[in-house]
Amino acid sequence: MALRAAVLRHIRVPVGTLTATGPKPLQWSLCSSLRFFSSHDDHLTKEEVIERVLSIVKSFPKVDPAQVTPDVHFQKDLGLDSLDNVEIVMALEEEFKLEIPDKEADKIDSCHLAIEYIYNHPLAG
Amino acid sequence: MSGVSTAAYVARRAAQKERVRILYRRALKDTLNWAVHRHLFYQDASDLREKFDANKHVEDIDTIDRMIAEGEATHNKWRHPDPYIVPWAPGGSKFTRNPTPPAGIEIVYDYGREDND
Numbered sequence: 001m002a003l004r005a006a007v008l009r010h011i012r013v014p015v016g017t018l019t020a021t022g023p024k025p026l027q028w029s030l031c032s033s034l035r036f037f038s039s040h041d042d043h044l045t046k047e048e049v050i051e052r053v054l055s056i057v058k059s060f061p062k063v064d065p066a067q068v069t070p071d072v073h074f075q076k077d078l079g080l081d082s083l084d085n086v087e088i089v090m091a092l093e094e095e096f097k098l099e100i101p102d103k104e105a106d107k108i109d110s111c112h113l114a115i116e117y118i119y120n121h122p123l124a125g
Numbered sequence: 126m127s128g129v130s131t132a133a134y135v136a137r138r139a140a141q142k143e144r145v146r147i148l149y150r151r152a153l154k155d156t157l158n159w160a161v162h163r164h165l166f167y168q169d170a171s172d173l174r175e176k177f178d179a180n181k182h183v184e185d186i187d188t189i190d191r192m193i194a195e196g197e198a199t200h201n202k203w204r205h206p207d208p209y210i211v212p213w214a215p216g217g218s219k220f221t222r223n224p225t226p227p228a229g230i231e232i233v234y235d236y237g238r239e240d241n242d
Contacts (some may be wrong), residue, residue: 064143065165082142082145082146083146083149083174083177083178085146086149086153087153089150090153090154093211095187097211098211099210099211099213099214099217101150102147102150103147105150106143106146106147106150123213
């Protein structure tokens, strides 16, 4: 203890360690959230589709957000039932301004499939 | 023989499940059409879900068929006359409304005639 006190008495730790790293570069994160709601001209990038699909699934009330990954199966992995699946697909339709035919929407049962469908849809916005 | 009947049973159950999913989907969309505000829709959607969940554990296959038919009849009766349709979809406000072609592209209306006749 005496040694520790003796060492600490002669050591000065500089305060300005935080300024050494400098201020964080400004993250221009607005780009990902800035969308033109009237336009169907811009094609979505895969990353944007994945990010928005995941945020939809995560915000579903019965889903634990920590479990959601891009290739999660709604009913097998997240413990949802078929009607929850219908609700998620409807939420995805509203998010991407899509009108999915009933038979096709019925087939979408996992994040992977939803991402593929929306990414390949020409009018997803 | 029992294998065949089991397969038929499974197929019929799968068809019923699909009918229920599609009925729920249409009913949910129609609920959104009828609700004039989002906060009203949430309550209506929750009520609709309760109606479906109430008969979740019905096992008798003929009873299920009858219930689905009743549900579809009710849905048809209360269907919204002017539902929301995504603009580009058939029936939507932008359907077949194409933008004017860019300048420099010209349409020649020669009705199939060739230049050399």
